């Protein structure tokens with residue numbers, strides 16, 4: 415096929431909302447955008463294990479520990495599917511890991527906040543995984559095949575994550591006044607950072623438009639944020655939790671909830687590296703990577719035909 419024919423093929427696949435596959439021709443900028451987005455997503459899953467992993471050794475019961483372990487292991491799996499999807503675009507795993515550890519590529523700002531009580535496990539499941547679901551369900555229809563297929567599996571597990579969080583909070587809200595207070599305090603800390611997970615407002619999101627034209631993104635940041643708020647307010651009411659936003663109110667003419675403006679300077683600072691836990695998260699990941707070197711060496715030797723114990 416000629417250059418213009420392969421280009422026409424790409425445009426046509428995008429126009430009919432079909433999938434681009436690894437062997438198809440694609441514009442360089444499309445490939446770069448995808449590598450950046452999928453890598454950032456993979457890094458978020460991996461770093462996202464840390465805030466909740468912090469509580470595995472202190473879970474209040476065997477049942478809670480089993481649930482939390484399963485959830486954190488799912489996040490590791492999500493990271494691995496996504497690194498594999500990124501590798502189909504011609505980047506290596508080593509490069510991706512290096513980009514995370516050197517700060518060349520980012521991960522979701524939400525994971526730079528600390529987890530101060532066990533209620534945070536519930537709040538993260540309910541709000542953070544809830545926000546992730548809003549972001550990720552439309553990505554099941556993204557134009558790049560391996561990314562979209564990874565997202566289908568991931569979304570099924572994310573809904574389990576959200577439910578376990580909601581169920582934990584419901585149990586605590588039926589508990590003692592101290593437990594109820596613990597939940598409210600936790601939600602107060604995580605509400606605004608959860609809204610920031612959808613990224614800056616549309617007018618300050620320079621790459622969004624092109625990503626939408628390419629079918630990588632299917633909805634704008636502000637639309638997804640609104641969807642999340644609309645979904646979450648009735649759940650907060652059912653739980654008996656007060657969301658920390660005085661301007662939150664049903665708007666009958668818009669048929670949506672109105673809500674206040676997140677502190678965008680705070681988001682910019684956390685992305686820049688000045689969040690409460692940025693340095694700690696990367697340091698922990700670097701140590702885990704170094705501690706795992708022997709596993710990678712053993713796997714490489716085994717793949718090359720040696721035997722364990724040679």
Ligand SMILES: [Fe+2]
Pocket residue numbers: 459488489492568572
């Ligand atoms: Fe995940």
Ligand SMILES: [Fe+2]
Pocket residue numbers: 489543546571572575
């Ligand atoms: Fe999750």
